[in-house]
Amino acid sequence: xxxxxxxxxxxxxxxxxxxxxxxxxxxxxxxxxxxxxxxxxxxxxxxxxxxxxxxxxxxxxxxxxxxxxxxxxxxxxxxxxxxxxxxxxxxxxxxxxxxxxxxxxxxxxxxxxxxxxxxxxxxxxxxxxxxxxxxxxxxxxxxxxxxxxxxxxxxxxxxxxxxxxxxxxxxxxxxxxxxxxxxxxxxxxxxxxxxxxxxxxxxxxxxxxxxxxxxxxxxxxxxxxxxxxxxxxxxxxxxxxxxxxxxxxxxxxxxxxxx
Numbered sequence: 700x701x702x703x704x705x706x707x708x709x710x711x712x713x714x715x716x717x718x719x720x721x722x723x724x725x726x727x728x729x730x731x732x733x734x735x736x737x738x739x740x741x742x743x744x745x746x747x748x749x750x751x752x753x754x755x756x757x758x759x760x761x762x763x764x765x766x767x768x769x770x771x772x773x774x775x776x777x778x779x780x781x782x783x784x785x786x787x788x789x790x791x792x793x794x795x796x797x798x799x800x801x802x803x804x805x806x807x808x809x810x811x812x813x814x815x816x817x818x819x820x821x822x823x824x825x826x827x828x829x830x831x832x833x834x835x836x837x838x839x840x841x842x843x844x845x846x847x848x849x850x851x852x853x854x855x856x857x858x859x860x861x862x863x864x865x866x867x868x869x870x871x872x873x874x875x876x877x878x879x880x881x882x883x884x885x886x887x888x889x890x891x892x893x894x895x896x897x898x899x900x901x902x903x904x905x906x907x908x909x910x911x912x913x914x915x916x917x918x919x920x921x922x923x924x925x926x927x928x929x930x931x932x933x934x935x936x937x938x939x940x941x942x943x944x945x946x947x948x949x950x951x952x953x954x955x956x957x958x
Contacts, residue, residue, distance in 0.1 A: 702798045706781075711791055714782040716765045716805045725807045726762060732813065732822050733759040739891050743898060745874045745881040747837070747932065748888065751830030763825040765803070775833045780825075785818060790852045796845035801832060819889075827885035828869075836932035841869065843939040847946065857950060860913045864942060867912050868935060873897060873904070873928045880904065880928065896922045904928055909941045913949065 705711070737759070741749065755771050757763055769779045781800035783791075795802050803824035831837045844864060851857030870886040871893075880898055887893045896902065903925040905911065912927060929935050 702800075705791070705794045705798060708791060710788060711781075712784060714784065714805070716782055718762070718764055718766075721762055721807070724810060728807050728810055728813070729762045729822065730759045733757070733826065735891065736826065736889065739894065740882070740888060743882055743894050744888060745876060745883045747834050748830050748883055751833040752826075754833050755830050757826065757830070762807075763821070763829070765805075765825075768825075768829060772829075772832055776835055776838045778832045778838055780829065789848065789858050793845040793848040793852065796841050797849055799838070799842060801828060801841075803828070823885065823889040827889040831883065831885075834932055836936045840932065840936040840939065843936070844942070847939070847943050851946070851950075854950065857946060860946060860949065861942075863912050863915060863917060864909070866917045867915070867927045868907075868929070871897070871917075871923055871926060872935075873926045874932075875928050875930050883929075883932075884926075893922055897926050902926055907934065907938070909938055909945050913942075913945060 706713075737752070754775065755768055765780045765782065772778045772780075776799075778799045778801060780803050781795050782805055783795075783802040785804055787795075787802060792802060801824075804819065804821050806820055807822060808820045844861065848858060848861045851861070868884065870884050872882075872884040873880050873887075874883045875881075882888055882894055882897065887897050902923060905925055905927050907927045907929045915925070917923060
């Protein structure tokens with residue numbers, strides 16, 4: 700599906716960020732979340748995220764403006780933000796990533812929802828995801844993972860396994876930096892509680908391994924019990940051929956119904 704057809708899909712209404720509609724409460728929530736996360740992440744986030752945060756121009760004083768973000772991303776990796784109404788179907792989600800568009804909501808959580816949300820809001824989508832779109836190896840991985848997913852978009856088992864790769868890297872990945880563990884997964888970056896937990900001695904820390912991740916389910920309503928560690932974003936991108944090969948091998952095995 701080409702980009703024009705994708706963006707005119709009726710499930711993806713033509714939306715823009717209603718920037719002038721943000722309220723005083725919205726600005727207060729952004730400022731509070733930004734200040735507490737940024738201060739904490741100075742010691743715990745990977746340097747690529749912190750550099751991306753500065754490069755993309757985010758600050759506590761101003762809610763992220765996607766027009767500005769898109770100009771800056773165009774100058775670095777050629778990616779852009781695509782406004783979506785919320786969670787979207789797998790084919791739309793991976794289709795957007797394949798065309799260098801990262802889906803983001805535009806609504807912000809309420810003051811009484813600072814620490815827990817059932818569905819990701821704009822702070823998660825923007826603050827935690829967008830800075831790393833300035834890293835070329837990171838976006839190369841996203842684009843090629845999406846290409847694999849689109850090849851198997853009608854196969855629920857394949858999508859489940861590729862979702863595990865996405866979950867344990869883009870959302871909940873750790874990276875080793877000069878012997879120390881740092882955070883790069885957006886699901887961790889947007890949560891002080893999970894940042895502390897993920898770097899503690901309580902969960903398992905496992906070196907990145909495609910086969911293990913493909914066969915490791917995850918949960919969405921509590922902290923993970925294990926986190927996978929990469930050594931670099933170049934390593935992540937270099938894993939794409941192995942992801943495709945191992946997925947093909949798994950899907951080629953007969954199921955119980957076929958035996």
